[in-house]
Amino acid sequence: MLKASFRAALQKGFCAPAAFAPEGSLQTKDIIMEENRLGIVGIIVENIEASAALNAILHQYADIIVGRLGIPYRDRGVSIISLAVDGSNEAISAMTGKIGQLEHVSVKSVITKM
Template sequence: MINTRLGVVGIVIENREAVPRVNEILSKYAEVIIGRMGLPYRAREVAVISLIVDGNTDQLGALTGKLGSLPGVTVKSALTKSP
């Protein structure tokens, strides 16, 4: 894949009402998601999702930006350097 970057995206959902919208966004960007693991962390009343992604910077920026704009959702990403 030319001009794509491999990386990880961590998502913490504190607002359970945001879950349907998070899943909708993730479905929209399914082509850049290589793997996904989601776990409820009941002791803290949050859900944690980790993604392995491979896409161009526009795609990955749009994905993380849309997720991060949701109330009660925190997103952090780490991407490989440009090819």
């Protein structure tokens, strides 16, 4: 049973037990105490062959992705993906860093201070 103060912190998004972290996440401590931030991540995929690797990364960080919108822009031969995220600055940066390493994929993010 969780203590009331810990439960309140969980509900406000200030900490998360590592037991609830997805497999392969970067959380190594029992409790990570960092304030969550809201953000938007824009991704442009120039080669459809990069989609499998991109989707693997997005699946790894599914716990911070609130929503996803994908638009196949056939006239330009690209796919545009917009993500709404809610997570620690570290988790959002780790996700965008991995995405940015993919060939034929561009990523930019905007993160709030709240």
